[in-house]
Amino acid sequence: MLTEPKPNLKVFAFQITKILLILAPIILPLSSVWGQQKTLDRNSCYEPSGRVYSTGDRFLKVGKFLCLGQRINPIKGSTVKVLCFLNRKFLYINQSTVFDAQMCAPPPNETVQCSVLNIIACPRDYKGQDDEENEPIVTSPYGGSIINNRPEISWNKVANADSYTVVVLGNGVEWERDVKDSTVLPYPEDEKELQYGNTYTITVISNKGERPLSYYPKVVHLLPVDDVKQITDEAQQVKDLGLLPDEAAYLDLDAIFMSKLLLDESIKTLKAQVLTGSKNPTIYRLLGDRYLGALLPSEAEQAYTIAGQLAQSSANKSELEKVQSGLNLLKWLKDQKSK
Numbered sequence: 447m448l449t450e451p452k453p454n455l456k457v458f459a460f461q462i463t464k465i466l467l468i469l470a471p472i473i474l475p476l477s478s479v480w481g482q483q484k485t486l487d488r489n490s491c492y493e494p495s496g497r498v499y500s501t502g503d504r505f506l507k508v509g510k511f512l513c514l515g516q517r518i519n520p521i522k523g524s525t526v527k528v529l530c531f532l533n534r535k536f537l538y539i540n541q542s543t544v545f546d547a548q549m550c551a552p553p554p555n556e557t558v559q560c561s562v563l564n565i566i567a568c569p570r571d572y573k574g575q576d577d578e579e580n581e582p583i584v585t586s587p588y589g590g591s592i593i594n595n596r597p598e599i600s601w602n603k604v605a606n607a608d609s610y611t612v613v614v615l616g617n618g619v620e621w622e623r624d625v626k627d628s629t630v631l632p633y634p635e636d637e638k639e640l641q642y643g644n645t646y647t648i649t650v651i652s653n654k655g656e657r658p659l660s661y662y663p664k665v666v667h668l669l670p671v672d673d674v675k676q677i678t679d680e681a682q683q684v685k686d687l688g689l690l691p692d693e694a695a696y697l698d699l700d701a702i703f704m705s706k707l708l709l710d711e712s713i714k715t716l717k718a719q720v721l722t723g724s725k726n727p728t729i730y731r732l733l734g735d736r737y738l739g740a741l742l743p744s745e746a747e748q749a750y751t752i753a754g755q756l757a758q759s760s761a762n763k764s765e766l767e768k769v770q771s772g773l774n775l776l777k778w779l780k781d782q783k784s785k
Contacts, residue, residue, distance in 0.1 A: 495550055497698065499536065499683060500527035509687050512545050531697055534705035536680065582610055582629075582650040584664035588740040589709030591667050593674045595640045596633035597710070599648055603629050607652035607659055616646030643670040673706060692726045695719045700732060709740045727756035727765040734772050743776055750776070 494511035501508055502524030512518075512528060518539050520526045525540045530550040537549065586600040599612055612631050613622040621637045633639070640646055646668070651661040669677075684698040695715050703711040716733040719726070730753035737746035750772045757765035 494697070495532055496528050496530045496537075496545060498526065498528055499687070500525070502526045509689065514545060514547055514550065516545050518543050518545055529698060529701060531701045534701040580604060581660050581662045582607070582652045583662050583742075584648055584650055585740075585742060585745070587648075587666055587710045588713045588736070588742075589707065590665065591669060591707045592710045593669050593677060593706075593708060594710070595642065595668060597640075597666075598630065598632050599650075600630045601650045601662065604652040604659060606654055608655065609653045611651040611653060611658075613649040613651070614640075614646060615649070617641055617644040619646060640668045642668050642674060644668055669706060669708075677702060677706060677708065677711075691722065692719055692724050692729055696726075696728050696732045700736075709736055712736050713740065725756055727753045727760065727762055727769075729753075730756060731765055731769050731772065734769070738772060738775065743779060746772065747776055 493513070495514045496512035498506045498508055498510045498512065502520050503526045504519040504521055506512075506518065506526070518526055518528065519542050520540055525538050528537050528539065528545070529535075530537055530545075532547075532550045532552050534553070543549070582601040582604050584599065584601050587594070587597040599614075601610065604610075609624060609626045610629070611622055611624050614620070614637075618641050619638050621634065623631060623634060625631050644667075645665060647663050647665050649661055649663040652659040680702045681699060684694050684702065687694075687698075689698065695718070699715050700712050703709075703715070713733065713736045716729055716736065719729050720733065730749045734746045734749035734753060737743075737749055750769050754766065754769045754773075756762075757769060
């Protein structure tokens with residue numbers, strides 16, 4: 447008995463990846479820049495907006511928080527380096543200056559990014575739970591911009607699939623691997639690494655035996671070498687300050703990584719603190735924000751739930767309000783999908 451031939455999904459998916467490479471990657475990372483958590487230092491801000499990163503001020507020591515409205519007083523001939531958490535920039539100040547909202551204003555592109563602060567920019571066709579069960583949605587690398595040229599690749603498990611095919615295609619790179627009994631693939635050592643400044647498509651195909659079931663393509667852009675060096679150097683400066691790990695993760699490092707929309711680095715840094723056993727609600731709440739920016743609603747909801755529990759037990763009303771804002775956005779997205 448003759449049967450109708452099945453479409454070659456692998457060939458089709460491969461052609462789609464080539465088309466996607468022509469398109470500029472759509473980046474909808476979340477860049478919520480909430481006021482930060484209260485510090486225990488009596489001489490510091492309740493809602494710090496920046497930090498001193500060098501000597502040279504008459505009164506402020508290296509590592510001190512800055513409040514909006516606080517004056518920076520460089521010693522004659524000196525320059526004071528500060529990090530602004532709101533616009534995620536290092537500022538160099540060589541004269542008496544008030545650290546105010548004008549010099550530390552959030553970047554203009556905040557208005558086009560999906561976040562709890564700007565629901566209008568959020569997509570109406572995000573991937574919900576039903577999609578996650580039927581498509582091998584690529585979860586890592588997170589977001590659309592990366593600095594790791596050998597990123598680990600991970601995806602959601604697909605019901606009824608018994609294997610997956612990972613295809614990576616872009617400038618100077620073209621390879622595929624079959625994966626069984628796992629949804630994680632370390633970058634193959636025998637394959638050429640991604641090239642800085644180029645865009646690539648990572649496609650994961652789910653299979654049942656020899657039959658493809660579904661596929662999911664993800665476009666990522668590897669930053670240019672100069673940007674990677676800048677981010678690496680700035681992250682090292684944070685480490686050199688010897689800050690508390692949680693504080694460094696959700697304030698300084700998150701600001702530096704998100705200055706280049708590096709959701710991948712921010713999420714991995716926050717997850718590392720979770721693995722150490724952190725009970726800080728801000729770590730989990732910001733992780734929820736970043737997952738939401740990476741359009742991973744299930745992961746965001748899990749992080750928000752834990753953040754809410756920790757904030758409730760510590761009577762942290764500020765974090766509870768932020769968690770609720772994130773949950774409200776998740777509900778809105780689900781409602782949009784059901785329309």
